[in-house]
Amino acid sequence: ADILDFIDDPAVAGDKAHRYFKQGALVVENGRVAKLGYEKDIMAELSSQDTLAQYHVRRYDNQIIMPGMIDTHIHLPQIEMIGAYGEQLLTWLTEYAFPTEEKFSDEEYASGISNIFLDELLKNGTTTALVFCTVHPQSVNAFFTAAQQRHLRMIAGKVMMDTNCPDELSDTPSSSYQDSKLLIEKWHNTDRLHYAVTPRFAPTSSPEQLVQCQKLLEEYPDVYLHTHLAENHNECEWVKSLYPEATDYLGVYENSGLVRKRSVFAHGIHLSERELDCLAHHQGAISHCPTSNLFLGSGLFNLKACEQHKVNVGMGTDVGAGTSFSLLQTASEAYKIQQLRDEKFSAFKGLYLATLGGARALDLEGTIGNFNQGCEADFIVIDNNATPFLNFRLSHTKTLHEKLFTLMMLGDDRCIKETFILGQSVYQRDLPCDSNQVE
Numbered sequence: 148a149d150i151l152d153f154i155d156d157p158a159v160a161g162d163k164a165h166r167y168f169k170q171g172a173l174v175v176e177n178g179r180v181a182k183l184g185y186e187k188d189i190m191a192e193l194s195s196q197d198t199l200a201q202y203h204v205r206r207y208d209n210q211i212i213m214p215g216m217i218d219t220h221i222h223l224p225q226i227e228m229i230g231a232y233g234e235q236l237l238t239w240l241t242e243y244a245f246p247t248e249e250k251f252s253d254e255e256y257a258s259g260i261s262n263i264f265l266d267e268l269l270k271n272g273t274t275t276a277l278v279f280c281t282v283h284p285q286s287v288n289a290f291f292t293a294a295q296q297r298h299l300r301m302i303a304g305k306v307m308m309d310t311n312c313p314d315e316l317s318d319t320p321s322s323s324y325q326d327s328k329l330l331i332e333k334w335h336n337t338d339r340l341h342y343a344v345t346p347r348f349a350p351t352s353s354p355e356q357l358v359q360c361q362k363l364l365e366e367y368p369d370v371y372l373h374t375h376l377a378e379n380h381n382e383c384e385w386v387k388s389l390y391p392e393a394t395d396y397l398g399v400y401e402n403s404g405l406v407r408k409r410s411v412f413a414h415g416i417h418l419s420e421r422e423l424d425c426l427a428h429h430q431g432a433i434s435h436c437p438t439s440n441l442f443l444g445s446g447l448f449n450l451k452a453c454e455q456h457k458v459n460v461g462m463g464t465d466v467g468a469g470t471s472f473s474l475l476q477t478a479s480e481a482y483k484i485q486q487l488r489d490e491k492f493s494a495f496k497g498l499y500l501a502t503l504g505g506a507r508a509l510d511l512e513g514t515i516g517n518f519n520q521g522c523e524a525d526f527i528v529i530d531n532n533a534t535p536f537l538n539f540r541l542s543h544t545k546t547l548h549e550k551l552f553t554l555m556m557l558g559d560d561r562c563i564k565e566t567f568i569l570g571q572s573v574y575q576r577d578l579p580c581d582s583n584q585v586e
């Protein structure tokens with residue numbers, strides 16, 4: 148196969164950011180990357196050491212192997228309401244999102260949805276995600292149980308919200324602290340799972356609840372913090388009126404000590420220079436969610452400002468305000484947003500953000516996101532032959548960039564031929580659906 152990965156941000160390292168091995172080989176040992184290079188070099192090396200027979204060799208002609216993609220913001224409960232019609236954020240939340248989330252008080256229901264959700268991620272080539280569950284601790288237990296069975300590297304948390312939401316979805320500062328603490332003790336850093344303290348967003352957390360979030364981060368410094376930030380104009384105005392003493396939206400989180408490494412803020416569309424500086428200074432990351440931002444009419448993300456301020460950015464689908472599980476389609480919409488801003492967004496940028504950029508945003512560089520030696524072997528096989536038309540269109544490309552850009556524009560789940568977790572094949576497009584179920 149041809150092999151592509153990134154070792155740096157194209158905005159910083161230009162053409163040196165990516166590695167591309169035409170007729171390359173990837174050697175996996177014990178679920179980790181052992182070697183990466185040109186096929187002929189690797190075959191010669193293994194033959195000369197007389198070790199080739201120890202490996203199971205698979206060939207993928209006319210295909211590209213890439214690291215598994217990383218979705219830095221997605222909502223488990225919202226997969227059944229993708230495409231809910233006609234509203235912007237705040238009405239969309241009350242009309243569509245909240246009623247759906249109420250169903251997750253039933254752990255069995257949450258468990259069924261978790262398996263559909265994970266099937267869909269793997270089918271789309273996403274191998275790691277940062278996930279909003281619901282306010283119910285059982286939604287997190289259901290999700291982590293399903294992820295653990297599949298040996299996935301996943302990050303998730305119980306939503307904390309104690310105000311401006313339906314009673315059925317409301318916790319309290321002390322119950323949200325207790326519930327989160329128990330979940331952290333049970334799940335954080337077990338196998339490949341990590342916990343994220345997950346206040347929904349400033350409008351649905353009282354100041355007392357934000358204090359409890361801070362307490363959790365102090366007790367468990369390596370857990371994640373996952374929330375929403377500056378997505379929609381009405382939301383930003385609302386935060387101003389709820390928290391008049393804060394300098395700005397991010398200031399609400401900053402005042403509670405919630406802006407630090409391993410803090411991931413979804414959207415970040417309407418940010419001031421001060422907020423960008425604050426994110427950079429405290430090493431908080433932004434999850435850019437283009438399909439959601441367009442679907443809800445939230446705004447056009449300023450990627451250039453983030454790059455200039457050296458703020459880490461990853462890609463998020465934000466399903467179900469986002470309209471696709473596919474990070475290829477998500478990157479394609481990111482391109483169109485930058486077009487509307489009159490900024491360039493290359494295929495290298497899009498694929499970087501979907502892989503190493505995501506790993507950096509999640510502070511997991513060196514573990515996932517590229518094929519450096521020792522990284523976990525979560526990877527995907529992209530099929531240049533996914534449809535007759537794609538093959539036709541790709542046959543008219545000349546450069547590597549043109550080929551990758553075409554894949555980014557036209558690609559979706561049909562291009563994901565196979566998904567590997569820790570070196571094991573867990574999804575094959577051409578098998579009947581049932582055959583991909585885990586035992």
Ligand code: GUN
Binds near residue numbers: 236244347348465
């Ligand atoms: N802000 C607070 N909650 C949500 C949510 O569920 N989806 C999106 N897109 N934004 C939010």
Ligand code: FE
Binds near residue numbers: 220222375413465468
């Ligand atoms: Fe979201």
